[in-house]
Amino acid sequence: MAYNRDELIAAVSSQMPAKRWEHTRGVMETAVILADRYGADPVKAELAAILHDVAKYWPIQKLHQMMVEHALSEELLHYDKRLWHAEVGAFVAELEYGVTDVEVLDAIRYHTSGRVGMTLLDKVVCLADYMEPGRDFPGVNNIRELANHSLEGALAAGFDSTIGFLLSRRQIIFPLTVLARNDLIKQLEEANS
Numbered sequence: 058m059a060y061n062r063d064e065l066i067a068a069v070s071s072q073m074p075a076k077r078w079e080h081t082r083g084v085m086e087t088a089v090i091l092a093d094r095y096g097a098d099p100v101k102a103e104l105a106a107i108l109h110d111v112a113k114y115w116p117i118q119k120l121h122q123m124m125v126e127h128a129l130s131e132e133l134l135h136y137d138k139r140l141w142h143a144e145v146g147a148f149v150a151e152l153e154y155g156v157t158d159v160e161v162l163d164a165i166r167y168h169t170s171g172r173v174g175m176t177l178l179d180k181v182v183c184l185a186d187y188m189e190p191g192r193d194f195p196g197v198n199n200i201r202e203l204a205n206h207s208l209e210g211a212l213a214a215g216f217d218s219t220i221g222f223l224l225s226r227r228q229i230i231f232p233l234t235v236l237a238r239n240d241l242i243k244q245l246e247e248a249n250s
């Protein structure tokens with residue numbers, strides 16, 4: 058990778074307001090804790106966490122243009138704009154910051170939506186994004202509690218919270234999150250049977 062850790066942190070943090078960088082710091086710390094707890098690679102978890110919101114504050118037009126020009130997810134263009142930064146973030150991590158590890162790139166790509174068949178690293182980064190210390194939404198303490206003993210249980214609760222929030226506002230739901238949630242429930246049921 059062309060950037061060392063400090064250079065990457067400087068480059069990424071300069072692209073977002075201080076408050077969002079604080080959130081990223083929280084995701085970095087939490088992702089490392091969860092990686093250690095559940096046997097994922099903490100270095101990869103931290104790298105994905107550093108980069109996960111790199112494109113979060115880019116102008117929507119720029120995100121749209123990159124999605125179209127580079128033929129990123131066509132499907133995602135039909136859904137909430139707030140989901141685009143994850144797909145563009147993975148693209149930028151590879152092209153701009155030289156990340157070649159597919160596991161890390163996927164953890165960035167799916168950190169907001171989730172997906173079916175989430176890897177251990179996907180789960181760790183996505184859950185860290187839900188429960189980092191700066192997060193404050195109804196149910197976050199339950200997610201933190203669940204995360205002490207069940208990665209899948211905590212993440213499913215996170216997706217339940219997002220889906221419930223979107224339902225309560227009558228917003229369109231990107232269906233991959235529902236499929237990701239169902240897949241986690243299936244994994245929990247299989248583990249308990």
Ligand SMILES: Nc1ncnc2c1ncn2[C@@H]1O[C@H](COP(=O)(O)OP(=O)(O)O)[C@@H](O)[C@H]1O
Nearest residue numbers: 110137139140169170186219229230231232234
């Ligand atoms: N499946 C989905 N369909 C539509 N909107 C979604 C979905 N998942 C998340 N969102 C919305 O995307 C936004 C960003 O999600 P969030 O988890 O806060 O990501 P980040 O940490 O990258 O900011 C939130 O407003 C959330 O409601």
